[in-house]
Amino acid sequence: xxxxxxxxxxxxxxxxxxxxxxxxxxxxxxxxxxxxxxxxxxxxxxxxxxxxxxxxxxxxxxxxxxxxxxxxxxxxxxxxxxxxxxxxxxxxxxxxxxxxxxxxxxxxxxxxxxxxxxxxxxxxxxxxxxxxxxxxxxxxxxxxxxxxxxxxxxxxxxxxxxxxxxxxxxxxxxxxxxxxxxxxxxxxxxxxxxxxxxxxxxxxxxxxxxxxxxxxxxxxxxxxxxxxxxxxxxxxxxxxxxxxxxxxxxxxxxxxxxxxxxxxxxxxxxxxxxxxxxxxxxxxxxxxxxxxxxxxxxxxxxxxxxxxxxxxxxxx
Amino acid sequence: xxxxxxxxxxxxxxxxxxxxxxxxxxxxxxxxxxxxxxxxxxxxxxxxxxxxxxxxxxxxxxxxxxxxxxxxxxxxxxxxxxxxxxxxxxxxxxxxxxxxxxxxxxxxxxxxxxxxxxxxxxxxxxxxxxxxxxxxxxxxxxxxxxxxxxxxxxxxxxxxxxxxxxxxxxxxxxxxxxxxxxxxxxxxxxxxxxxxxxxxxxxxxxxxxxxxxxxxxxxxxxxxxxxxxxxxxxxxxxxxxxxxxxxxxxxxxxxxxxxxxxxxxxxxxxxxxxxxxxxxxxxxxxxxxxxxxxxxxxxxxxxxxxxxxxxxxxxxxxxxxxxxxxxxxxxxxxxxxxxxxxxxxxxxxxxxxxxxxxxxxxxxxxxxxxxxxxxxxxxxxxxxxxxxxxxxxxxxxxxxxxxxxxxxxxxxxxxxxxxxxxxxxxxxxxxxxxxxxxxxxxxxxxxxxxxxxxxxxxxxxxxxxxxxxxxxxxxxxxxxxxxxxxxxxxxxxxxxxxxxxxxxxxxxxxxxxxxxxxxxxxxxxxxxxxxxxxxxxxxxxxxxxxxxxxxxxxxxxxxxxxxxxxxx
Numbered sequence: 001x002x003x004x005x006x007x008x009x010x011x012x013x014x015x016x017x018x019x020x021x022x023x024x025x026x027x028x029x030x031x032x033x034x035x036x037x038x039x040x041x042x043x044x045x046x047x048x049x050x051x052x053x054x055x056x057x058x059x060x061x062x063x064x065x066x067x068x069x070x071x072x073x074x075x076x077x078x079x080x081x082x083x084x085x086x087x088x089x090x091x092x093x094x095x096x097x098x099x100x101x102x103x104x105x106x107x108x109x110x111x112x113x114x115x116x117x118x119x120x121x122x123x124x125x126x127x128x129x130x131x132x133x134x135x136x137x138x139x140x141x142x143x144x145x146x147x148x149x150x151x152x153x154x155x156x157x158x159x160x161x162x163x164x165x166x167x168x169x170x171x172x173x174x175x176x177x178x179x180x181x182x183x184x185x186x187x188x189x190x191x192x193x194x195x196x197x198x199x200x201x202x203x204x205x206x207x208x209x210x211x212x213x214x215x216x217x218x219x220x221x222x223x224x225x226x227x228x229x230x231x232x233x234x235x236x237x238x239x240x241x242x243x244x245x246x247x248x249x250x251x252x253x254x255x256x257x258x259x260x261x262x263x264x265x266x267x268x269x270x271x272x273x274x275x276x277x278x279x280x281x282x283x284x285x286x287x288x289x290x291x292x293x294x295x296x297x298x299x300x301x302x303x304x305x306x307x308x309x310x311x312x313x314x315x316x
Numbered sequence: 317x318x319x320x321x322x323x324x325x326x327x328x329x330x331x332x333x334x335x336x337x338x339x340x341x342x343x344x345x346x347x348x349x350x351x352x353x354x355x356x357x358x359x360x361x362x363x364x365x366x367x368x369x370x371x372x373x374x375x376x377x378x379x380x381x382x383x384x385x386x387x388x389x390x391x392x393x394x395x396x397x398x399x400x401x402x403x404x405x406x407x408x409x410x411x412x413x414x415x416x417x418x419x420x421x422x423x424x425x426x427x428x429x430x431x432x433x434x435x436x437x438x439x440x441x442x443x444x445x446x447x448x449x450x451x452x453x454x455x456x457x458x459x460x461x462x463x464x465x466x467x468x469x470x471x472x473x474x475x476x477x478x479x480x481x482x483x484x485x486x487x488x489x490x491x492x493x494x495x496x497x498x499x500x501x502x503x504x505x506x507x508x509x510x511x512x513x514x515x516x517x518x519x520x521x522x523x524x525x526x527x528x529x530x531x532x533x534x535x536x537x538x539x540x541x542x543x544x545x546x547x548x549x550x551x552x553x554x555x556x557x558x559x560x561x562x563x564x565x566x567x568x569x570x571x572x573x574x575x576x577x578x579x580x581x582x583x584x585x586x587x588x589x590x591x592x593x594x595x596x597x598x599x600x601x602x603x604x605x606x607x608x609x610x611x612x613x614x615x616x617x618x619x620x621x622x623x624x625x626x627x628x629x630x631x632x633x634x635x636x637x638x639x640x641x642x643x644x645x646x647x648x649x650x651x652x653x654x655x656x657x658x659x660x661x662x663x664x665x666x667x668x669x670x671x672x673x674x675x676x677x678x679x680x681x682x683x684x685x686x687x688x689x690x691x692x693x694x695x696x697x698x699x700x701x702x703x704x705x706x707x708x709x710x711x712x713x714x715x716x717x718x719x720x721x722x723x724x725x726x727x728x729x730x731x732x733x734x735x736x737x738x739x740x741x742x743x744x745x746x747x748x749x750x751x752x753x754x755x756x757x758x759x760x761x762x763x764x765x766x767x768x769x770x771x772x773x774x775x776x777x778x779x780x781x782x783x784x785x786x787x788x789x790x791x792x793x794x795x796x797x798x799x800x801x802x803x804x805x806x807x808x809x810x811x812x813x814x815x816x817x818x819x820x821x822x823x824x825x826x827x828x829x830x831x832x833x834x835x836x837x838x839x840x841x842x843x844x845x846x847x848x849x850x851x852x853x854x855x856x857x858x859x860x861x862x863x864x865x866x867x868x869x870x871x872x873x874x875x876x877x878x879x880x881x882x883x884x
Contacts (some may be wrong), residue, residue: 012763012766012767013766013767014766014767014768023695024695024696024698024699027693027695027696028690028696028766031686031689031690031693031696035686035687035689035690038682038686039682039683039686042653042654042657042678042682043678043679043682045657046657046660046675046678046679049657049660049661049663049665050660050665050667050675053596053660053661053662053663053664053665054665054666054667055597055664055665055666055667056664059859060597060664061597061664061852061853061859062596062597062598062662062663062664062852063662063853064598064599064851064853065598065599065601065661065662067601067602071658072602072605072651075651075654076647076651079646079647079650079651080647083643083646083647083689084643086643086689086693087639087640087643087693087694089693089695090639090693090694090695090696090697091636091639091694091695092695093694093695093696094626094632094635094636094694094695094698095632096695097695097698098632146468146472147468147469147472148466148468148469148562150627150702152699152702152768152770154699154767154768155768157698157699158698158699159627159698159699159701159702160627160629161627161628161629163556163562163563163629164468164556164557164562165556165557166556166629168629181768181777183768183770184770185701185702185703185770185771186466186702187393187461187462187466187469187771187772188469189393189460189469189473190389190390190393190460191389192393192772192773192774193389193770193772193773193774193775193776194389194775196777
C-alpha cells in the first residue's frame with residue numbers, strides 16, 4: 001500500500017529511463033519502506049512513553065527497570081541483519097552500474113568550465129547535447145580539461161566524477177526515447193549551476209541517421225556531402241577512386257557502365273542501380289566480388305543516398 | 317555521597333561565586349577558570365552561529381525562485397562556502413565540547429578545574445587567532461571553494477583559500493588542546509569514588525570526542541598545509557597540472573572530516589543521555605553500551621572516510637569495503653537511539669524545555685540516520701551523491717547533533733551558569749518553532765535530492781521551485797524560533813527568576829554538590845561519590861530517604877524563588 005503510494009508519487013522519484021533505474025528504484029523503495037516503518041516505531045514508542053509515563057507528582061520516584069539481555073541482543077542483531085541486506089543489495093546494483101558490457105557504444109566526453117563536449121566514434125562533436133540510441137549500452141569515457149566535474153543524469157540514476165588528467169567512465173542503457181537533463185554534480189566554480197546538458201535518446205535507427213547528418217550543414221551541396229560521407233563512412237576502404245581493385249569495385253567510371261552479375265545478367269549502372277547497391281548490397285552482386293558489403297548503409301537518409309550517388313557520378 | 321557541601325555553600329553569607337568573585341574585562345580575558353572559559357567560548361561560538369545563520373537565510377532567500385533573486389552566482393558561491401566553513405569550523409566543532417564541556421566536565425567528575433587551565437585559556441586565544449586569520453582571507457578576497465576545498469579548483473581559484481586554510485590549520489590546535497586537556501582531566505582528576513562506570517554519559521561522550529580531536533585533527537592540519545604550500549610554492553601535490561593527484565586530497569580531507577562528524581555528534585549523544593536521564597528520573601538503559609559504543613564509534617569513525625567518494629574515482633573494491641564498514645558503525649549508533657527511548661519506559665517524564673530538545677533530537681536524528689544508510693548503500697549513493705539529499709541528510713545529523721543538542725544542553729545548564737531561570741513557556745514555544753522550522757526547511761530537500769537537484773547550485777530548473785520555496789519558508793520559521801531563544805535568554809540574564817541549585821532534580825555533581833552558581837573552585841570540599849550518575853533511587857541528597865516528597869528539589873520554573881534544595 002505504502003509502496004504503491006510511493007511508486008505512484010511523481011513527487012518522490014524522477015522519471016526512470018535507463019536499464020538500471022528500476023533496480024535502483026526497487027532498492028530505494030525497500031529502504032524507504034523499512035526506514036519509515038522503523039521510524040514510526042521509534043517515534044511512536046517515544047510518544048507513547050512520554051504520555052503514559054509523564055510525571056504526575058513532583059516527588060515520583062520510578063523503580064529502576066532491570067535490563068533484559070534478550071532485548072538488547074535483539075535490537076543489535078535485527079538492525080545488523082537489515083543493514084547487511086541493504087548492503088548486499090546495494091553492492092549488486094553498484095556492480096551492475098560499474099561494469100559496462102563489452103559491446104557498449106563508446107562516446108568520449110570532455111568536461112570544461114562550464115560545458116560538456118561529446119565526441120562520437122565517427123568524429124562528430126557536439127556541445128551540451130549527448131545523442132544516444134535507445135536500447136543499446138553506451139559507455140562514456142570522460143575526462144576534464146580543468147577542474148573536477150561530475151556527470152549526472154537523474155533519469156538514468158548514474159553519476160561519475162570527471163577528473164583532469166585521467167579517464168573515468170560511466171555506462172547506461174537508455175530505455176525510452178526522449179530528452180533528459182544532465183547536471184554537473186561536482187562544484188566547479190561560478191557557472192556550476194549553469195553547466196547543464198541534455199541527453200537526447202533516439203530510437204536506434206534514428207540515432208544512426210542523426211549521427212550521419214550531425215555536424216553537416218543542411219544546405220551542403222550534394223557532391224560535397226557525398227565526398228564527406230565517402231570519407232566518414234569509410235567507403236574508401238573497399239572502393240577506390242583511382243580504378244584500383246580493393247574489396248569492392250572501384251567508383252572510377254562506375255556510373256553509366258554495364259555491370260555483370262553473378263547470375264550472368266547485366267544492367268547499366270544508373271541512379272536506381274546505385275541506390276539499390278547501397279541500400280541492399282546483396283540484391284545483385286557484381287561478378288568476381290564477394291558479397292560482404294554491410295547492410296548497415298540502409299540507415300542512410302534519402303539525401304545522403306542522393307549525395308553518394310552524385311559523388312559516384314562524378315568519378316569518371 | 318557527602319551531603320554537607322551544598323548547605324555549607326548556602327550559608328556563606330555574601331554569596332561568592334565564579335561570576336562575581338572577580339570583576340572587570342581583564343578578569344575575564346585572563347581567567348583560568350574552566351567555567352569562565354566556557355562562557356568566553358559561548359559568546360564566541362554564538363557570534364559565529366549568528367553570522368553563519370544570517371548567511372543561511374541569504375542562501376535560502378536567493379533560492380526562493382529560479383534565476384537571480386538577490387545576488388549573483390559568484391556571490392552565492394562565496395556565501396554558501398562561508399556558511400559551511402563558519403558553521404563547521406567555528407560553531408559545530410567547538411560548540412558542545414568547548415562551551416558546555418568546558419563548563420560542566422570538571423564539575424561533573426568532581427574536579428576543581430581541568431588538568432591544564434592555562435592551556436585551556438590558550439586554546440581560546442588560538443581559536444580566535446585562527447578565526448581572525450580566516451576572516452582576513454575572507455574579507456580581502458572571499459572564499460568560493462565550498463567548505464571542502466576540493467582540488468584542483470581550490471588551487472586555481474583566486475579567492476582567499478591560503479588564508480582561510482591557514483586559519484583552519486590554527487583552529488585545529490585549539491581543538492587538539494581542548495581534547496588533550498579533557499582526556500588528562502578525565503583520567504587524573506576524578507573525585508574519590510568517581511569510577512569509570514560512574515562517569516556521567518556526557519563525560520563519556522566528551523572523552524570519546526577528545527580522542528577523535530587528537531588523532532584526526534593533525535591530518536587535516538597537514539592536508540591544509542600541503543594545500544597552502546601548493547598554492548604558494550607550486551609544489552605538485554594535489555593539482556594534476558603540477559603532477560599531483562586531486563583524489564588524494566579527497567582521501568586526506570575526508571580522513572579528518574568524517575571523524576569530525578563524530579566530533580560534532582558524540583558530545584551531543586552525551587547531552588541527550590543527561591537530558592533523558594534527568595527528566596525521566598531513570599538510569600540510562602544500557603549505560604555500559606551507550607558509554608563504550610561512543611568510544612567504539614570514535615575509533616570506527618576513522619575507517620569509513622571513503623564513503624564520501626563512491627563516485628569520485630576510487631576503486632570499486634575500496635568503495636565496497638567502506639560501505640560495509642559504514643553499516644557496521646551505523647548499528648551501534650542506531651542502538652543508542654533505542655537505548656534512549658527505552659530509558660523513557662516506566663520513567664517519570666517531566667516535559668521541560670531541555671527534554672523537548674532531546675525529544676526533538678530523537679525525532680530528527682533517526683531521519684538523519686536512516687538517510688545515512690541510503691547514502692552508505694553503494695547503489696543508492698550513486699544517484700543521491702552530491703544532491704540535496706546529502707545536504708538534507710547532513711543537516712538532519714548535524715543540526716540535530718550540533719544545534720538541538722547544544723540548545724538542549726544550554727537550556728539545561730543555563731540555571732547553573734547564570735543562576736537564573738528563563739521563561740519556560742516562551743522556551744517551549746521556541747523549541748516548537750525550531751523543530752517545525754527545521755523540518756519544513758530540510759525535509760523538502762530530501763525530495764529535491766531524490767529528484768536530482770544537485771547541491772551548490774545558484775540556479776535550478778523550474779520544476780524544483782515549489783520545494784525550494786517551502787524550504788525557504790521553513791528557514792524563516794527556524795530563524796524566528798532562534799530569535800525568540802536569544803530574546804528570552806537575554807531577558808533571563810538580566811531579569812530571570814533566581815534558580816535553585818538543582819532546579820531539575822538532577823543526580824550529577826554539578827547539580828547536587830555546588831551552589832546556585834558554582835563557587836570559583838566548584839566545591840567547598842571535594843565530594844566523595846558513592847553511586848552512579850543516574851541512581852536517583854540512591855540519591856538521598858536530592859530526594860531524602862524513602863523518596864519522600866521534596867518539592868524544593870524539583871521546583872518548576874515558575875512563581876516564587878524556590879528554597880534551596882533539601883540536604884539532610
